[in-house]
Amino acid sequence: HGIITSIRRDWPAGVLGVSAGVSSVISDYTVNMPPILPSNPNMTNEKYIQLKGNPWTNDDVKVSERLQMCLIACLIKEGYKLCMDVNIDVTSRVFFFIKNPEDTVGEVLVPDMAGISIGRNNRPKVVRS
Secondary structure, three states, rough: OHHHHHHHHHHOOOEEEEEEHHHHHHOOOOOOOEEEOOOHHHHHOOOOOOOOOOOOOOHHOOOOOHHHHHHHHHHHHHOOOEEEEEEOOOOOOEEEEEEEOOOOOOOOOOOOOEEEEEEOOOOEEEEOO
């Protein structure tokens, strides 16, 4: 439920809803339960949260970055480490996390908004946003 609370605090548009799987996990811990989204037969066991608005194409870059940091912080609190982030295109970014229970180093990787982009010639180039 921590991630729902953080999203509600850091993303002004809020949460549109959650899957039944997420609902079953957070229902005992949250007072203001988000709506349960209609189930998709192709995603019966998936757990997901759908945000309102367009957080990744928002005109206010600072708000989008704050939401990203909020999500990363929630995962770090649960013992995950950010190992890499990749910009697929201007509206898609993928974060890769690792959880190693044997790793006790308190190191945190914070994305610096630099990444690799595939240019018009299908050649990778380093970009900074």
